[in-house]
Amino acid sequence: QVQLVESGGGLVKPGGSLRLSCAASGFTFSDYYMSWIRQAPGKGLEWVSYISGSSDYTAYADSVRGRFTVSRDDAKNSLYLQMNSLRAEDTAVYYCARSGSSGSYSDYWGQGTLVTVSS
Amino acid sequence: DIQMTQSPSSLSASVGDRVTMTCRASRTFNSNLNWFQQKPGKAPELLIYAASSLQSGVPSRFSGSGSGTDFTLTISSLQPEDFATYYCQQSYRTPHTFGQGTKLEIK
Numbered sequence: 001q002v003q004l005v006e007s008g009g010g011l012v013k014p015g016g017s018l019r020l021s022c023a024a025s026g027f028t029f030s031d032y033y034m035s036w037i038r039q040a041p042g043k044g045l046e047w048v049s050y051i052s053g054s055s056d057y058t059a060y061a062d063s064v065r066g067r068f069t070v071s072r073d074d075a076k077n078s079l080y081l082q083m084n085s086l087r088a089e090d091t092a093v094y095y096c097a098r099s100g101s102s103g104s105y106s107d108y109w110g111q112g113t114l115v116t117v118s119s
Numbered sequence: 120d121i122q123m124t125q126s127p128s129s130l131s132a133s134v135g136d137r138v139t140m141t142c143r144a145s146r147t148f149n150s151n152l153n154w155f156q157q158k159p160g161k162a163p164e165l166l167i168y169a170a171s172s173l174q175s176g177v178p179s180r181f182s183g184s185g186s187g188t189d190f191t192l193t194i195s196s197l198q199p200e201d202f203a204t205y206y207c208q209q210s211y212r213t214p215h216t217f218g219q220g221t222k223l224e225i226k
Contacts, residue, residue, distance in 0.1 A: 105210060
């Protein structure tokens with residue numbers, strides 16, 4: 001069965017960096033776009049970024065472009081989100097999600113990892 | 120960016136009711152519209168993709184429709200497990216923006 005497990009969240013000071021990981025299993029990882037979506041405490045969902053199966057294509061929300069970098073290692077069935085220059089408004093639960101062969105919809109999600117940016 | 124606006128923001132209904140909620144886009148696009156259900160403390164779950172396609176394993180009481188700028192999620196007969204927050208998302212253009220959500224509560 002499809003499983004996505006995020007890790008790497010935690011408390012970080014403003015301006016700091018953090019790298020999130022998502023370990024995937026139960027499907028052919030390289031065939032799928034993968035996405036990061038976040039949810040600030042008590043707020044709605046915000047699409048953050050995605051990456052194509054071949055890593056050819058990436059896209060970012062305006063709010064994170066230039067600070068966050070999405071990557072993947074298909075040999076390790078893993079997705080990553082490198083987050084730099086973190087701000088208080090980046091505080092959220094970060095979900096990874098499998099997003100189809102064309103990135104059109106996210107059918108499986110991980111349980112999320114909490115990132116807290118605070119001094 | 121394409122802005123997605125959901126209405127209503129909250130909705131009270133009873134078990135057995137038929138419920139409809141809407142999602143309006145700031146510009147027209149094709150059928151790349153998804154609906155998700157989220158319960159407190161849980162990850163969202165995909166209900167509907169491509170505006171009207173039912174995700175595998177989702178009960179048939181859920182249905183989606185619409186095109187252009189206006190999309191609808193309908194629950195034909197509410198069950199106790201359906202009380203949750205529902206989000207629409209466009210996947211026509213990045214960033215794949217979400218609506219602000221509709222919270223469905225028990226009357």
